[in-house]
Amino acid sequence: MNAPTKNHIGRKISRIRELRDMKQEALAAALGISQQAVSNIENSETVEDSKLQEVAKALGVTVEAIKNFSEESVFNYFNNFSDNSINQGPIGSHNTCNFNPLDKVVELFEENKKLYERLLQAEKEKVTYLEKLVNK
Numbered sequence: 001m002n003a004p005t006k007n008h009i010g011r012k013i014s015r016i017r018e019l020r021d022m023k024q025e026a027l028a029a030a031l032g033i034s035q036q037a038v039s040n041i042e043n044s045e046t047v048e049d050s051k052l053q054e055v056a057k058a059l060g061v062t063v064e065a066i067k068n069f070s071e072e073s074v075f076n077y078f079n080n081f082s083d084n085s086i087n088q089g090p091i092g093s094h095n096t097c098n099f100n101p102l103d104k105v106v107e108l109f110e111e112n113k114k115l116y117e118r119l120l121q122a123e124k125e126k127v128t129y130l131e132k133l134v135n136k
Contacts (some may be wrong), residue, residue: 007045009052012069014042016059030058030115 017027020046024038031038031054041047049063056063 009047009066010042010044012066013055013059016061016066016069017042020061021058022062027055027058029119030096031055032118 017024024042028038028084041051047055050059052063052066056066059066
């Protein structure tokens with residue numbers, strides 16, 4: 001895939017979504033919009049700030065991360081990470097954790113719970129609609 005152009009926000013969103021191994025449908029569900037709407041966002045050179053904030057939250061990144069995203073920076077990050085881990089000796093010798101992993105697990109659980117509840121509500125609405133059709 002081609003690297004995103006410098007200011008094409010939609011392509012940057014698309015690449016970040018792909019790197020996070022997320023389908024358009026999953027992002028759409030997290031945003032409460034259709035898959036086609038996600039496709040339209042990813043094809044847009046600009047995205048309004050409020051929508052960009054929602055997308056960033058759904059992708060688990062900051063708005064600045066999306067705006068400043070480049071393929072080169074991703075490869076540099078992983079190369080530096082790999083180089084540093086190799087050069088620092090045994091595991092744990094220089095590793096520091098700047099967040100509580102348990103907090104991250106709870107945060108992800110809450111996000112997944114909200115997503116599940118939205119999906120469940122959508123399914124309930126479909127069932128109600130189909131029941132109305134059958135009863136007519």
